[in-house]
Amino acid sequence: xxxxxxxxxxxxxFPRRDAQDKITGRTRYTTDVGGSEVIHAVLLRAxxxxxxxxxxxxxxxxxxxxxxxIATADDAPGLYGIGxxxxxxxxxxxxxxHGEPIVALAADTLDQARAALAVIELxxxxxxxxxxxxAALAEDAPLVHPDWKSYEVLAEGSVRQGNVAWxxxxxxGDSDAAFARPDVTIVEGCYQVGRQSHxxxxxxxxxxxxxxxxxxxxxxxxxxxxxxxxxxxALGVPESQVRVTVPAVGGGFGLKFDASIExxxxxxxxxxxxxxxxxxxxxxxxxxxxSRENAEIRIRSxxxxxxxxxxxxxxxxxxxxxxxxxxxxxxxxxxxxxxGNYRLGTARLxxxxxxxxxxxxxxxxxxxxxxxxxxxxxHTDEIADAIGMDRLEFRRRNVxxxxxxxxxxxxxxxxxxxxMIDRMEAxxxxxxxxxxxxxxxxxxxxxxxxxxxxxxxLSAATVNLNSDGSATLVTxxxxxxxxxxxxxxPQIVAASLGIPPEQVIxxxxxxxxxxxxxxxxxxRTTVSIGAASVxxxxxVKAKLLDVASEMLQTDRSELVLADGRIEIAGRPxxxxxxxxxxxxxxxxxxxxxxNGSFTAPGAVSALPGCVAGHFLDAIDLPVFAVHDCELAxxxxxxxxxxxxxxxxxDVGRALNPRAIHGQIQGGVAQGLGYALxxxxxxxxxxxxxxxxxxSYHLPLAADVIxxxxxxxxxxxxxxxxxxxxxGEVPILNVGATVACAxxxxxxxxxxxxxxxxxxxxxxxxGRQPELQHHHISPVWVENTLQSA
Amino acid sequence: xxxxxxxxxxxxxxxxDPRTPLIDVLRDHMRLTGAKSVCREGFCGACTVxxxxxxxxxxxxxxxxxxxxxxxxIEGIAGGGAQLNAVQQALLDHDVVQCGMCFPGxxxxxxAFLETSAQPTRAALKAELSGNACRCTGYERIIDAALxxxxxxxxxx
Numbered sequence: 001x002x003x004x005x006x007x008x009x010x011x012x013x014f015p016r017r018d019a020q021d022k023i024t025g026r027t028r029y030t031t032d033v034g035g036s037e038v039i040h041a042v043l044l045r046a047x048x049x050x051x052x053x054x055x056x057x058x059x060x061x062x063x064x065x066x067x068x069x070i071a072t073a074d075d076a077p078g079l080y081g082i083g084x085x086x087x088x089x090x091x092x093x094x095x096x097x098h099g100e101p102i103v104a105l106a107a108d109t110l111d112q113a114r115a116a117l118a119v120i121e122l123x124x125x126x127x128x129x130x131x132x133x134x135a136a137l138a139e140d141a142p143l144v145h146p147d148w149k150s151y152e153v154l155a156e157g158s159v160r161q162g163n164v165a166w167x168x169x170x171x172x173g174d175s176d177a178a179f180a181r182p183d184v185t186i187v188e189g190c191y192q193v194g195r196q197s198h199x200x201x202x203x204x205x206x207x208x209x210x211x212x213x214x215x216x217x218x219x220x221x222x223x224x225x226x227x228x229x230x231x232x233x234a235l236g237v238p239e240s241q242v243r244v245t246v247p248a249v250g251g252g253f254g255l256k257f258d259a260s261i262e263x264x265x266x267x268x269x270x271x272x273x274x275x276x277x278x279x280x281x282x283x284x285x286x287x288x289x290x291s292r293e294n295a296e297i298r299i300r301s302x303x304x305x306x307x308x309x310x311x312x313x314x315x316x317x318x319x320x321x322x323x324x325x326x327x328x329x330x331x332x333x334x335x336x337x338x339x340g341n342y343r344l345g346t347a348r349l350x351x352x353x354x355x356x357x358x359x360x361x362x363x364x365x366x367x368x369x370x371x372x373x374x375x376x377x378x379h380t381d382e383i384a385d386a387i388g389m390d391r392l393e394f395r396r397r398n399v400x401x402x403x404x405x406x407x408x409x410x411x412x413x414x415x416x417x418x419x420m421i422d423r424m425e426a427x428x429x430x431x432x433x434x435x436x437x438x439x440x441x442x443x444x445x446x447x448x449x450x451x452x453x454x455x456x457x458l459s460a461a462t463v464n465l466n467s468d469g470s471a472t473l474v475t476x477x478x479x480x481x482x483x484x485x486x487x488x489x490p491q492i493v494a495a496s497l498g499i500p501p502e503q504v505i506x507x508x509x510x511x512x513x514x515x516x517x518x519x520x521x522x523x524r525t526t527v528s529i530g531a532a533s534v535x536x537x538x539x540v541k542a543k544l545l546d547v548a549s550e551m552l553q554t555d556r557s558e559l560v561l562a563d564g565r566i567e568i569a570g571r572p573x574x575x576x577x578x579x580x581x582x583x584x585x586x587x588x589x590x591x592x593x594x595n596g597s598f599t600a601p602g603a604v605s606a607l608p609g610c611v612a613g614h615f616l617d618a619i620d621l622p623v624f625a626v627h628d629c630e631l632a633x634x635x636x637x638x639x640x641x642x643x644x645x646x647x648x649x650d651v652g653r654a655l656n657p658r659a660i661h662g663q664i665q666g667g668v669a670q671g672l673g674y675a676l677x678x679x680x681x682x683x684x685x686x687x688x689x690x691x692x693x694x695s696y697h698l699p700l701a702a703d704v705i706x707x708x709x710x711x712x713x714x715x716x717x718x719x720x721x722x723x724x725x726x727g728e729v730p731i732l733n734v735g736a737t738v739a740c741a742x743x744x745x746x747x748x749x750x751x752x753x754x755x756x757x758x759x760x761x762x763x764x765x766g767r768q769p770e771l772q773h774h775h776i777s778p779v780w781v782e783n784t785l786q787s788a
Numbered sequence: 789x790x791x792x793x794x795x796x797x798x799x800x801x802x803x804x805d806p807r808t809p810l811i812d813v814l815r816d817h818m819r820l821t822g823a824k825s826v827c828r829e830g831f832c833g834a835c836t837v838x839x840x841x842x843x844x845x846x847x848x849x850x851x852x853x854x855x856x857x858x859x860x861x862i863e864g865i866a867g868g869g870a871q872l873n874a875v876q877q878a879l880l881d882h883d884v885v886q887c888g889m890c891f892p893g894x895x896x897x898x899x900a901f902l903e904t905s906a907q908p909t910r911a912a913l914k915a916e917l918s919g920n921a922c923r924c925t926g927y928e929r930i931i932d933a934a935l936x937x938x939x940x941x942x943x944x945x
Binding site: 013015016018019020022023024025026027028029031032034035198199200201202248249250251252253282480481482483658659661662665666667668669670692693694698699700701702704705706707 | 870886
């Protein structure tokens with residue numbers, strides 16, 4: 001069968017197979033494992049932002065009832081991290097953030113464990129704290145990591161110094177010449193965003209046992225292999241001694257894209273010989289959330305009267321908190337998010353992860369992209385206004401098209417954003433404007449564009465074709481609610497083998513059973529595991545067709561797999577059942593299986609010499625989005641009501657349109673929370689003020705509206721059957737679109753998110769001073785270590 | 789101290805601190821893990837159960853106040869086994885589930901509401917769901933499914 005034929009067969013609204021257990025309460029998440037079998041772990045966490053540990057005595061806790069094991073830094077000596085190994089599992093000498101774990105302890109009951117924690121003796125000597133990025137970059141700022149030079153660097157090309165954990169830069173073309181042109185208008189803007197908390201309903205949790213010299217970590221994670229690696233590093237044991245399995249995960253959104261508390265339970269399991277359960281309390285989960293990072297951004301552009309962007313310079317400061325973590329990697333992404341969307345004559349971008357004495361940040365759906373798109377699209381509207389051009393027309397003229405260069409000099413293929421803007425115009429025309437609903441309030445509207453990319457990379461798959469004609473797909477993919485393991489993957493395998501998707505069994509993740517995988521994130525699962533699965537199916541098909549060709553006396557090129565049969569192409573009902581062919585293969589060579597693997601195709605690259613400090617300098621699989629929002633603002637309260645929200649999303653091929661609808665509706669809702677009311681503030685003790693649901697405001701049913709959408713298919717994609725990931729990108733430009741619409745409604749400069757009612761009132765009343773970043777120089781090179 | 793109450797039609801006795809929240813009694817002592825312990829402060833609704841037929845958040849109810857009362861959990865809502873009630877069937881048919889953690893609570897709230905309110909408006913349904921937070925779905929497709937139970941089909945399942 002042709003690829004196109006497979007693709008058509010794969011497209012369907014295949015329902016989730018895990019839904020019935022989830023709506024009847026039968027699903028066993030990690031937090032549902034328990035009973036008399038397990039003992040319970042808790043962590044002693046720091047209650048200051050910065051201090052030296054003078055004395056730690058856990059002996060009183062050992063004498064408390066029910067206590068089975070106590071671990072300190074001595075029991076987990078290794079440092080781990082992304083790019084730099086800077087992170088201890090348990091604090092040894094220094095406290096670097098409020099909430100940092102110091103001691104892990106397990107007891108028969110949770111109450112006993114908490115009682116034992118309370119008698120641990122800890123003496124601290126306060127140290128000056130670095131609460132903000134401005135403080136971290138000040139001259140003579142205390143160093144969050146005085147020993148930063150001694151850390152093991154895990155990735156090539158590091159650029160770092162002191163409180164600058166990592167720096168990635170792009171330099172393409174003669175920027176100074178571009179800005180010096182006499183025919184350009186120079187537009188400059190400062191932007192900032194706060195943190196966003198994922199609030200997965202299942203907190204981070206693990207159940208760990210130690211048997212036959214190996215750890216078995218059953219955990220709520222998006223990255224089983226990272227948990228395996230980090231546990232091995234932290235504990236100083238071989239990776240092969242760690243097995244990770246993952247049941248249904250009750251929400252992740254990127255929070256679970258790193259290991260966190262799992263290795264603590266592992267140490268305690270080895271010590272006690274018991275199965276140890278560790279579950280973050282909701283307060284712990286909030287207070288130590290690896291949030292979407294706060295960021296501070298300065299952008300400067302040189303634009304001609306015709307709207308050509310001849311030069312762009314930007315500096316993005318990303319707060320990594322006390323340890324580098326994901327932000328070290330995310331510095332690479334500014335080139336493709338803030339540096340995306342538009343053709344640029346020249347580009348200079350500095351993207352820096354900054355250490356502060358605050359809880360570490362992490363990955364969150366469309367990480368880095370959400371706030372860089374906000375800043376870029378606000379800046380874009382400011383440019384259009386400055387040169388007197390219609391905002392959408394300015395975008396039409398500048399969006400990336402076929403053979404255009406991205407910021408790092410990568411060549412983009414296909415015209416995608418331009419036609420998507422047309423589709424948005426059509427969607428708006430068909431649904432009609434909602435201005436009348438504003439009913440006397442301030443009305444605003446905006447259309448924005450966004451660039452994301454699928455984070456392709458290592459995946460492995462094995463397909464076992466069973467004698468009954470069913471197939472078992474074995475991967476280490478994880479179901480966090482996104483649906484890939486329930487829908488896209490069985491659909492892809494089924495279409496490939498000509499069997500119904502109900503006949504594809506998808507094994508839950510087990511690092512002992514399947515090959516390495518980068519994990520669920522960045523919209524990569526359908527693409528990367530999907531591609532590995534297709535490759536595995538090809539091997540299975542080859543084995544079947546070799547034998548079927550003989551059985552049916554037909555050349556294998558004329559045979560197709562369809563409807564559970566192997567038939568002669570174009571002659572349904574000919575041939576034989578797949579079971580008969582399997583039986584014949586089994587009798588000759590044994591059971592039928594195939595293996596497939598995938599990694600980044602690496603077919604694209606940056607221009608030589610353009611980038612420094614990047615983990616990836618070109619993107620294999622760009623994804624674009626166009627969003628449109630209409631809103632009304634109550635001029636007396638600053639309350640924003642969303643009147644209409646529309647999405648045109650580049651999906652490559654929509655394998656399961658209904659499931660994609662679910663991702664768009666959910667992703668936009670999460671973005672509306674980010675744009676309007678999800679706020680984290682950090683107090684004098686270095687802790688978040690928002691410790692639970694009462695103070696951290698999630699969008700509720702009344703806060704959302706049905707999102708109108710149009711799926712844009714057919715853009716170039718290296719994904720299987722032309723797919724692109726669809727779950728990550730719906731949140732990408734929600735903050736941007738709402739901010740641009742609020743600016744439109746109020747006629748003011750909107751420079752920060754979230755747009756809470758007090759902030760909107762200040763804008764309306766002219767009480768919001770223009771945002772200035774005094775710690776980001778208007779002279780671009782001064783924001784890099786190149787200037788040092 | 790002991791408290792005897794009905795849980796899913798069965799008489800059960802809990803011995804322990806009467807201030808223990810019902811959610812902990814259900815999950816930790818009776819191992820009924822369908823109700824989810826998420827925010828523990830009455831905001832998220834994931835632990836919703838029925839007490840004498842009324843939906844209530846079980847994290848805020850001390851078990852000692854429930855002597856002789858009838859508690860129904862998600863495990864008992866459709867009569868047990870693999871049966872689904874109309875709300876559950878609609879959620880299944882519309883394929884609205886994602887991570888699933890909020891759904892036991894959603895089912896308990898919607899099931900009670902739709903028994904007493906035959907033809908609710910979309911706005912009324914959304915107001916009723918204000919005590920059930922969801923981080924994945926953005927709610928609207930859950931509302932679509934719930935409306936379909938009342939015969940108000942708004943979107944193709």
